[in-house]
Amino acid sequence: MTEMIKEEQRDKTFTAAAGAIYALLKYTSQKDMYTLTDVMGLTGHAFRINIHPEDVSPAGPTMFSPTELLEKGLNNLGFTAEQLHGFPTPAPPEKLEQAIRFAQETIDRGIPAIGWSLFIPEFGVIYGYDDEKQELYCSDPSKDGALPYAKLNELQLNFVFMLRITGELTLDPLDALKTALAGIVQFARGEAPTLSDSFKHGLAGYDAWIQAFQGGNVNPFGNAYNAEVVGDAREYAVRFLRSLPERWAGDSREEAVIRSLSQEALPYFEQVAEALRSFQLRFPHPHGGEPNDPVQAAEAIKLLTIARDNETAGIAVLERLYEELSKTE
Numbered sequence: 001m002t003e004m005i006k007e008e009q010r011d012k013t014f015t016a017a018a019g020a021i022y023a024l025l026k027y028t029s030q031k032d033m034y035t036l037t038d039v040m041g042l043t044g045h046a047f048r049i050n051i052h053p054e055d056v057s058p059a060g061p062t063m064f065s066p067t068e069l070l071e072k073g074l075n076n077l078g079f080t081a082e083q084l085h086g087f088p089t090p091a092p093p094e095k096l097e098q099a100i101r102f103a104q105e106t107i108d109r110g111i112p113a114i115g116w117s118l119f120i121p122e123f124g125v126i127y128g129y130d131d132e133k134q135e136l137y138c139s140d141p142s143k144d145g146a147l148p149y150a151k152l153n154e155l156q157l158n159f160v161f162m163l164r165i166t167g168e169l170t171l172d173p174l175d176a177l178k179t180a181l182a183g184i185v186q187f188a189r190g191e192a193p194t195l196s197d198s199f200k201h202g203l204a205g206y207d208a209w210i211q212a213f214q215g216g217n218v219n220p221f222g223n224a225y226n227a228e229v230v231g232d233a234r235e236y237a238v239r240f241l242r243s244l245p246e247r248w249a250g251d252s253r254e255e256a257v258i259r260s261l262s263q264e265a266l267p268y269f270e271q272v273a274e275a276l277r278s279f280q281l282r283f284p285h286p287h288g289g290e291p292n293d294p295v296q297a298a299e300a301i302k303l304l305t306i307a308r309d310n311e312t313a314g315i316a317v318l319e320r321l322y323e324e325l326s327k328t329e
Contacts, residue, residue: 013232015061016122018039020124041240042073047315049233076171117156117161228285245258258321268317
């Protein structure tokens with residue numbers, strides 16, 4: 001038997017977790033409700049940063065549990081989800097069969113699964129299978145193609161993880177925005193659950209990045225990769241904030257507050273995005289330039305300081321927005 005979901009062309013982001021979420025939404029009843037900008041904003045991915053202060057490791061963006069990176073975001077978009085109990089590989093045949101069935105069951109319902117490290121260490125989607133050929137069909141940031149069932153035992157990070165949507169939730173748009181803002185502020189303050197205390201997230205991530213440049217041991221690839229992920233995210237943060245006045249154009253107190261404070265925060269995030277654009281040009285992905293050259297490092301520190309200071313101011317405005325929306329009439 002062969003089952004296949006044809007993946008539609010979609011907008012792109014360097015935040016693979018958000019890209020995978022967006023890909024799944026295209027196969028739900030809410031396929032026309034959310035843009036990728038909405039997904040990046042309402043999941044908080046547009047405002048994330050996670051940096052290792054010694055070398056700016058490329059592992060930073062994914063050093064969080066799948067619950068933080070995927071499930072909470074899906075919940076705030078109106079969906080319930082369940083995770084496969086991930087397992088290390090090589091694993092016995094019954095474990096691999098469990099994972100294959102997990103993916104097949106959701107594909108048979110017409111919705112892809114999200115998988116981890118399918119072709120590279122990033123999130124991707126599993127959108128089809130062929131039992132006769134013993135293949136899954138997958139797409140991630142590196143490629144789109146067949147993944148033999150047996151290859152699940154040979155994934156790069158030696159770990160199998162999948163997640164699938166199980167149902168829909170009744171969602172109030174104002175509550176979703178408040179939940180997003182609460183998560184954005186929590187993350188910025190360095191209070192999100194992480195997988196390693198060695199990495200620094202939120203506003204402290206900029207300080208960790210500066211510290212790495214001061215130490216002179218920056219990983220060129222890791223630095224360029226983080227620059228792409230964080231810079232791309234802040235471009236979406238700008239788009240998300242720009243979109244709010246049109247989406248909240250009514251006469252209520254809450255809508256007036258959303259319009260006012262989102263646009264007060266916007267110029268700060270525009271400055272963050274601009275600084276990170278300059279940073280990316282100096283340290284292009286994937287080869288990364290010369291981050292440990294003293295002149296380049298000094299310029300990097302200047303740009304990261306501009307980004308940090310503006311993001312600090314922007315987050316303070318978003319915190320005020322959350323507090324205003326949390327007031328009772």
